[in-house]
Amino acid sequence: MDSPFILINLKTYKEGMGSNAHRIAAAAETVAKESGVVIGIAPTFTELHPMSHHYSIPVYAQHIDPISPGAHTGHILPESVRSAGARGTLINHSERRLTLADIDACLQAARRLRLESVVCTNNDATSAAAAALGPDYVAIEPPELIGSGVSVSKADPGIIERSVNAVLGVNPNVKVLTGAGIQSGECVKIAIDLGTCGVLLASSVVKAEDPESVLRDLVSLI
Numbered sequence: 001m002d003s004p005f006i007l008i009n010l011k012t013y014k015e016g017m018g019s020n021a022h023r024i025a026a027a028a029e030t031v032a033k034e035s036g037v038v039i040g041i042a043p044t045f046t047e048l049h050p051m052s053h054h055y056s057i058p059v060y061a062q063h064i065d066p067i068s069p070g071a072h073t074g075h076i077l078p079e080s081v082r083s084a085g086a087r088g089t090l091i092n093h094s095e096r097r098l099t100l101a102d103i104d105a106c107l108q109a110a111r112r113l114r115l116e117s118v119v120c121t122n123n124d125a126t127s128a129a130a131a132a133l134g135p136d137y138v139a140i141e142p143p144e145l146i147g148s149g150v151s152v153s154k155a156d157p158g159i160i161e162r163s164v165n166a167v168l169g170v171n172p173n174v175k176v177l178t179g180a181g182i183q184s185g186e187c188v189k190i191a192i193d194l195g196t197c198g199v200l201l202a203s204s205v206v207k208a209e210d211p212e213s214v215l216r217d218l219v220s221l222i
């Protein structure tokens, strides 16, 4: 079995920018080394290269656009994300939704560039649809729990279980993450016991006064 995976999305929180982004990345690097858990970070686009340059942890983009190099303005070019040192990318985050056709085009770009793909979904039906497109990961996140402080692991374990079954039924090579309100080692353990390989989270780490101690707690039961 692969190592458990924790992916920290810094979103556009002010607490996740500049020196704070470095503080969180350094904490993630320390805790990953101590625990053997893979901890990745998804900073804002302009901080992809500083993060990939300074830290050994995997760095992910928060989004790519389904475009190739050419006459586009104000888009996120998958090639630029790759050359900034990203290991992979989120696709279709709840706060950056795409059409199914665009998700497919983003996945083709990710495969072409050898970027790991994490397609976010909002329920088990969309998890199955995403799995049919063959991403590396599907991340199931009930939108109403995102940033709520209420953990999907405790409030809605059924959606995790149903999504794991839906994804594995469609494509057993796709790994499942879950997210929304994840804040403790107990939340992570429940998610893993339900068949996911880890979690996608943001506010509990990004807004913490001491991100390192939250990360230590998150890995404590796995």
Ligand SMILES: O=C[C@H](O)COP(=O)(O)O
Pocket (backbone or CB within 6 Å): 009, 141, 145, 146, 147, 148, 149, 179, 180, 181, 182, 200, 201, 202, 203, 204
């Ligand atoms: O990308 C992360 C998710 O949207 C979860 O956010 P949250 O941990 O703040 O609920």
